[in-house]
Amino acid sequence: MTHSPRFVSAILAWRPTWFLARLLLTSAYILGGLVKLTDWQGTVAEQAHFGMSPPAFWAALTIALELIGPLLILTGRLVWLGAGMLGVFTLLAAFTANAFWTMPAGQERFMATNAFFEHIGLIGGFILVAMIADRKQADA
Template sequence: MSLDNPRFVAVLLDWPGTAFLARLALTGPYLLGGIMKLADWPGAVAEQAYFGMQPAALFAAATIAVELVGPVLILADRLAWLGAGMLGMFTLLAAMVANAFWGMDGQDRFMATNAFFEHMGLIGGFVLVAILSPRRRARA
């Protein structure tokens, strides 16, 4: 009994477009978030202020930069480790600020706990990007 992927799965995973589409699925929400914040600067600043980040304009600008530059590096598969690190650290910090379940009760705690650990899953995806990018490029 072989532990390898079935042939159709191997073909799908080896198709070059699959790696790009997976990177796009992982980074798309960040890219969209950065574009939306850029299009609504007052809203981006207000969001930072809501979470207590001061000076709000500086944190909004930094957030936009990370949400745009990180995905571009990952999608271009150049310095993907840097883009993955940027988005992974951003995700960890954002989860700790926005989903601080340890200080909540009831339904709020339940929802924040789920969101927090979903974000940890995204961080795992960014670690995999950093691991796999140089390996994939070496095979190409």
């Protein structure tokens, strides 16, 4: 087994790194939730654009998920729940907003394909955060 270089181990062991990693992972959701909260009409219109009905309900649910999920992850309380909420939300959003398989070849399909797989990568990040938090709790 090859060990990480000392400086890498030091960075990974540094207590703020765990918080910073979680903040970076959830930052788009925090920003998205705050932007949606301050632009209610735009948020409702976005939900209607994606065919979500009733759009006001889905707008409120989206805002709640985008703010509560990161809060749970960042506070270290019920990390599995926050990560699960954001993971499922992200999967549903990927299929709803980035259905590249329904698009003809071209730039729009290329962009949707990239966005879809970026969302899948985020889901992997949420799984890892939940696993690490679970391990930290078991070791405590």
